[in-house]
Amino acid sequence: MSQxxxxxxxxxxxxxxxxxxxxxxxxxxxxKRTWDREIQNQRIDITTMAEGVAGPQGENAxxxxxxxxGENPGETSLPMQCYHCExxxxxxxxxxxxxxxxxxxxxxxxxxxxxxxxxxxxxxxFGAPQFPDSDDGSAQIFxxxxxxxxxTGCRERQEVQKGPACAEECATDAxxxxxxxxxxxxxxxxxxxxxxxxxxxxxxxxxxxxxxxxTDQQEQ
Ligand code: SF4
Ligand code: SF4
Numbered sequence: 704m705s706q707x708x709x710x711x712x713x714x715x716x717x718x719x720x721x722x723x724x725x726x727x728x729x730x731x732x733x734x735k736r737t738w739d740r741e742i743q744n745q746r747i748d749i750t751t752m753a754e755g756v757a758g759p760q761g762e763n764a765x766x767x768x769x770x771x772x773g774e775n776p777g778e779t780s781l782p783m784q785c786y787h788c789e790x791x792x793x794x795x796x797x798x799x800x801x802x803x804x805x806x807x808x809x810x811x812x813x814x815x816x817x818x819x820x821x822x823x824x825x826x827x828x829f830g831a832p833q834f835p836d837s838d839d840g841s842a843q844i845f846x847x848x849x850x851x852x853x854x855t856g857c858r859e860r861q862e863v864q865k866g867p868a869c870a871e872e873c874a875t876d877a878x879x880x881x882x883x884x885x886x887x888x889x890x891x892x893x894x895x896x897x898x899x900x901x902x903x904x905x906x907x908x909x910x911x912x913x914x915x916x917x918t919d920q921q922e923q
Contacts, residue, residue: 705873708866709881709889713807716908717856717867718886719782722763722895723877726751726780730869730878737868744835746854747784747869754778767896781898782878785810785831785854789909796826801851809856819847828903883912
């Protein structure tokens with residue numbers, strides 16, 4: 704297993720380490736190959752800021768800290784996928800219950816209930832929902848977005864104790880998988896910080912678990 708995959712299955716979370724991501728695209732390829740996604744449908748995307756800008760040297764150059772301080776972080780890349788949020792806004796805004804937070808923690812799409820209204824696209828702060836068929840016939844005729852698709856967390860793989868394909872194939876272990884405490888500990892050990900602000904962390908992890916990530920920042 705990848706060193707970023709600490710535990711799988713019920714209660715797991717997926718979370719990016721921006722200090723480690725090098726924008727190689729390996730996660731995107733791994734996901735597409737594993738799940739045979741269409742060319743226009745990416746269940747994981749890499750957002751890169753300050754592309755080509757030289758930053759401080761070092762494997763862990765405290766890009767998040769520098770961004771917060773208004774300093775040059777250098778090129779900073781962030782793998783974005785569905786984080787299977789504890790307080791998932793997509794679930795809250797879905798009018799047909801097509802999106803559900805399941806008992807094991809995964810946020811799942813029930814395709815038979817999706818009417819393609821795209822409310823989830825507005826609700827998700829992380830750009831996870833995809834509508835690959837939005838240009839197709841019925842979607843155009845009825846003005847819907849087609850059936851929503853997003854990162855599944857590789858639930859099928861996790862159910863047989865395999866890590867998500869994107870995390871397993873990440874060359875720099877920039878995609879962390881495990882319990883909230885495991886992820887917080889791993890980030891601390893690496894000298895990395897969460898990229899997201901407090902509000903986003905509470906969406907992803909819930910108010911209680913989000914505090915696991917705040918300890919170091921509050922002490923500084
Ligand atoms: S809000 Fe976005 S990232 Fe969070 S569970 Fe919903 S689709 Fe996934
Ligand atoms: S967890 Fe699986 S479905 Fe989600 S982005 Fe990674 S490879 Fe794709």
